[in-house]
Amino acid sequence: MFEKVLVANRGEIALRIIRTLKDIGIKSVAVYSTADRYSPHILLADEKVCIGPPPPSKSYMNIPAIISAAEITDADAIHPGYGFLSENPDFAHIVEECGMKFIGPRPETMRIAGDKIASKNIAKKLDIPVPSGSEEVKDLKELKRVIDFLGLPVILKASLGGGGRGMRSIYFEEEMESAFEMALKEAESAFNSKRIYVEKFFENVKHVEVQIIGDGRGNVVHFGTRECSIQRRHQKVVEEAPFIGPVEIVKNIENDAVKLASHLKYRGAGTVEFLFVPPDRYYFIEINARIQVEHPVSEEITGYDLIKEQILSVMDEKLYIKQEDVKINGHSIEVRINAEDPETFHPTTGLIKKIFLPGGPGIRVDSGIMEGNEITPNYDPLLLKLIVKGKNRNEAIMRLKRALSEIVVEGVKTNIALIKRIIEDKEFLSGTATTKFMKKYERIG
Amino acid sequence: MSEKIRLLEELVQIAEKFDLLEVEFQEGDIKLKIKRKSGKVREEKKKKELPQGTRSIVSPFVGTFYRAPSPGAPPFVNVGDKIQKGQVLCIIESMKIMNEVESDVDGKILSILVEDGETVEYGQELFMVQVEGADV
Numbered sequence: 001m002f003e004k005v006l007v008a009n010r011g012e013i014a015l016r017i018i019r020t021l022k023d024i025g026i027k028s029v030a031v032y033s034t035a036d037r038y039s040p041h042i043l044l045a046d047e048k049v050c051i052g053p054p055p056p057s058k059s060y061m062n063i064p065a066i067i068s069a070a071e072i073t074d075a076d077a078i079h080p081g082y083g084f085l086s087e088n089p090d091f092a093h094i095v096e097e098c099g100m101k102f103i104g105p106r107p108e109t110m111r112i113a114g115d116k117i118a119s120k121n122i123a124k125k126l127d128i129p130v131p132s133g134s135e136e137v138k139d140l141k142e143l144k145r146v147i148d149f150l151g152l153p154v155i156l157k158a159s160l161g162g163g164g165r166g167m168r169s170i171y172f173e174e175e176m177e178s179a180f181e182m183a184l185k186e187a188e189s190a191f192n193s194k195r196i197y198v199e200k201f202f203e204n205v206k207h208v209e210v211q212i213i214g215d216g217r218g219n220v221v222h223f224g225t226r227e228c229s230i231q232r233r234h235q236k237v238v239e240e241a242p243f244i245g246p247v248e249i250v251k252n253i254e255n256d257a258v259k260l261a262s263h264l265k266y267r268g269a270g271t272v273e274f275l276f277v278p279p280d281r282y283y284f285i286e287i288n289a290r291i292q293v294e295h296p297v298s299e300e301i302t303g304y305d306l307i308k309e310q311i312l313s314v315m316d317e318k319l320y321i322k323q324e325d326v327k328i329n330g331h332s333i334e335v336r337i338n339a340e341d342p343e344t345f346h347p348t349t350g351l352i353k354k355i356f357l358p359g360g361p362g363i364r365v366d367s368g369i370m371e372g373n374e375i376t377p378n379y380d381p382l383l384l385k386l387i388v389k390g391k392n393r394n395e396a397i398m399r400l401k402r403a404l405s406e407i408v409v410e411g412v413k414t415n416i417a418l419i420k421r422i423i424e425d426k427e428f429l430s431g432t433a434t435t436k437f438m439k440k441y442e443r444i445g
Numbered sequence: 446m447s448e449k450i451r452l453l454e455e456l457v458q459i460a461e462k463f464d465l466l467e468v469e470f471q472e473g474d475i476k477l478k479i480k481r482k483s484g485k486v487r488e489e490k491k492k493k494e495l496p497q498g499t500r501s502i503v504s505p506f507v508g509t510f511y512r513a514p515s516p517g518a519p520p521f522v523n524v525g526d527k528i529q530k531g532q533v534l535c536i537i538e539s540m541k542i543m544n545e546v547e548s549d550v551d552g553k554i555l556s557i558l559v560e561d562g563e564t565v566e567y568g569q570e571l572f573m574v575q576v577e578g579a580d581v
Contacts, residue, residue, distance in 0.1 A: 034568060050566040051507050065567065068507040068539040072564035098540075 002026050002076040002315050005103070007045070008066050009081030011368030012384060013293070014041035017079050020307040029073045031066060033059035035376050040368065047073050054378040060084045063091055067098055077101035077315070083380065086290040087114055087162065103314045105267045105289045106216065112264060113289040117159045117197050119260075123284040126263055128256045131275070131283045133199035143180055146198045147173070153203070156180065158187035159195040162288070166190055167234060169201050202283075204434045206276040207231065208243045209288075210257035211298040213309050215319045216267030220258045223298045223306065224328045225250055226271075230422065232345065232438040237415075238422060239294035239334045241301045244393065244431055245276060253282055260284070267317065269295070269310035275435075293336065293385070296366060300332035300389040331393040333400050335419045337409065338381040342418040345442075347381040350374075350412040358406035362389045362399045375412050383409065393431065397423060499555060501570040502548060508539035510571065512561045520561075522572075526554045534572060537565065551577040 004027040007017045014030060018041055021028040030045030035054035042048050049069040052059035059065065061084050070078055078095050080086035080103065089110040092102040105113065112118050120130050134146045136159065147154055147170070156179055158166030166187045168179040183196050211223040225243035228236040243250060257272035264287075271288040295306050304321070313319055339348045352373045357365045367384035369375075375383070386403055390396035404420050418441065427433045495501075504510070512520040512535055521533050528534065533545045534554075555573040559565055 049507055050568050052567045059567075064540045064542070065507045069566070071540070072507065072509060 002101070002311070004029060004046075004073065004075045005077045005079055005311070006031065006066070006070045006073065006075040007041070007079050007081065008060065009079070009084055009086075010036050010039065010041060010060060010379065011382065012366045013081040013291075013368070014039075015044060015368050016366055017081060017307055018045050020305055020311070023305070024308055024311070026311075029069065029075050031060070031069050033378070035374070035378055038370070038373060040370050049073060054376060056084065056378065063094060067094060070095075070100060071098070075100060077103055077311075079103040079311070080290070082290050082293060087288075089114065101314055103268060103311055105214075105264075105270065109264050109266055110289045113270070113287040114162070115159055116157060116161065116286055117195065119287055120284070122263065123256075123260055126256075126259055128260060128284045129282060131199045131202065131285070134197050136195050137180075137198050140177060140180055143176060143198060147176065150198070150200050153201040154198050155201040156183040156196050156198055158183065158191050158193070159197055160191040160193045161187065162286075165234075166196075169203075202275050202277055203436050205229075206243070206245070206278070207236075207273065207435055208245070208253060208276045208282070209271045209273045209292075210254055211269070211271055211292075211295065211306065212257055212261045212266065213269050213306070213313050213319065213321075214261050214264075214266035215313050216265055216317045218262050218265050219319050220261040220266060221319060221321050221323050221326060222254050222258050223302045223304060223326055225253060226294055226297055228294060229433050229435050230428070230437050231435060232442070236294060237336060237419070237438065238428070239297055240393070240396075241297035241332050242328055243276070244331075246280065249276065249280060249282060256284065260287070268314045269306055293382070294334050296364065296385065296387045297332040297334045300364070300387060301328050301330055302326055303329070330389055330391050331396045332387060332389045333393075333396045334385050334387045335400065335404075335423075336382055336415075337384050337386060337407070337419070338415045339375045339383050339412040340381050340415050341413050342415050345415075347377065348375070348413040349377050352409065353411035354408060355410070356406070356408035357384075358386070358403035360399075360402070362396070363387075363403050364389070383412075383414065397429065495573075498576050499573055500550070500576060501558070502534065502546070502550075502572040502574060504537055504565045504567060504569045504571055505546065506537040506539045506544050507566050508537040508544070508564070510559045510561065510563050510565045511536040511538060511543075512557070522554050522557075524554050524556060528552055528554060528574065546571070548574070550574060553577070 005021055006029040007014050018028045028045045030041050030048045031051045032042050033052055033054050051065040051069050052062050077100050085091040089107040093107040095102040124130050137143050153171045156168040168183040170179045187196050188194050206229045209226050212220050214220040226241040227243040228239045230238040253274050269291045271292050273285045274282050276282045299306050341348055352369055352371055355371050364387040369383050388396050388399040390399055528548045529551050532548045534548050535546050537544045552574040555575050558570050
């Protein structure tokens with residue numbers, strides 16, 4: 001039994017985790033950089049430790065500082081949230097070496113999940129459909145050969161990439177050389193590895209993912225699908241659950257996700273991502289070995305607290321839920337309210353002068369900010385997540401419209417106006433939006 | 446008369462704007478006297494001012510504070526000791542690694558703010574020192 005858990009994150013997800021810890025009677029330790037002294041997650045935690053100055057490398061990604069904070073507060077486990085150290089197998093390894101539990105998969109599983117070539121090969125072996133593509137591509141000649149075989153467009157991906165970074169699409173042969181150079185450079189600087197590979201690029205497709213939780217012994221339950229086709233540069237903007245698609249396809253995607261996670265003896269919460277190519281094809285793309293930003297939409301349609309189930313599955317290496325207990329009810333949509341310029345999409349900074357959060361039936365807000373907080377350029381621009389639920393997609397959309405008409409955030413520019421436009425868009429309303437959708441909203445940058 | 450009332454109104458406005466307690470005004474040969482509010486409330490909110498020439502040395506690490514290199518050994522420094530830039534003042538144990546914290550000034554230890562064996566966070570004040578050469 002965990003008595004105390006350190007939350008190695010900030011913002012809304014730190015607060016989200018601390019809330020569940022309170023609900024299940026486990027004490028919480030918040031860590032923070034000097035830029036986050038007045039953030040709500042600090043105020044609500046049972047204990048707090050300042051771990052460094054604002055740059056993430058010196059605070060939220062500073063492994064010695066975080067481990068020391070856990071040691072001086074006697075924490076039994078560390079919850080990494082998402083981003084920062086959440087998918088770093090070396091960090092997970094150190095945490096367990098120090099006699100604590102890492103609330104996530106085992107380091108070995110994280111290494112496979114983090115290596116897209118490796119996880120794709122495992123999926124292939126399990127007869128899960130994968131996009132046609134290459135192994136590691138080392139030079140232009142090889143790239144040319146692969147492109148001749150696959151046909152354009154293709155996408156170059158860093159094998160250790162994630163979060164939308166280290167990806168380059170190629171539409172025309174002339175772009176091949178510069179795209180290859182850029183992808184190599186990005187892969188090396190961001191992921192410290194030059195391994196890149198090529199895949200057939202699907203653009204007019206739907207992004208579908210499955211939420212899973214495993215006990216680390218091969219038992220896995222899923223919590224249905226999510227659709228996150230509305231993305232800009234591989235960053236999700238609107239997320240929904242469940243994915244509304246052909247029943248047979250949804251079932252196959254869910255089963256494949258469980259098959260893969262079960263083969264990996266996956267521990268804790270994770271997401272298996274797929275592309276759905278209408279009308280009837282789908283491909284596995286990657287595993288995200290962490291709790292995701294969009295997990296609340298799955299919570300809303302299943303009624304489970306996924307952070308709680310994640311913590312319990314790691315703590316006891318046991319599942320308390322059977323697949324037949326998981327029932328999907330209604331429809332949920334999440335939008336990410338970011339501090340960003342709605343025209344240029346650049347992150348903005350400033351002081352939160354006023355904030356009014358929407359409420360009423362079917363509305364949930366997961367926020368990490370309060371009035372008086374300073375939005376600095378050090379971190380992700382996510383301010384809060386607005387999550388709505390309805391009996392069906394239509395009711396959810398109507399509630400989302402209402403919530404967006406109520407919300408007020410003053411002091412920084414936000415993407416609220418952009419989201420209002422998106423949810424009035426006919427393509428979005430009809431449910432036919434694909435990963436290409438955001439292209440029409442891009443003007444500059 | 447109405448001109449004087451306008452002047453009075455203006456003075457009241459100025460007094461409010463700048464938080465003034467008293468404003469005296471004389472026209473011939475211009476005599477002006479202004480008294481500011483003591484501003485106690487505002488002062489208290491500000492970080493407490495350190496006496497001139499003193500400053501704190503803060504922890505660069507999260508960990509456990511030790512005053513001596515080993516249990517039983519004499520402490521690195523005591524209150525009243527003269528210290529030099531680069532001199533080791535204490536150890537912060539972080540992930541089983543002993544990190545020596547050095548002084549970045551010449552001066553004198555005025556007080557030690559943390560007990561031996563206590564845990565400290567990043568940026569926590571450890572020592573108060575009188576900086577050498579600074580006016581007292």
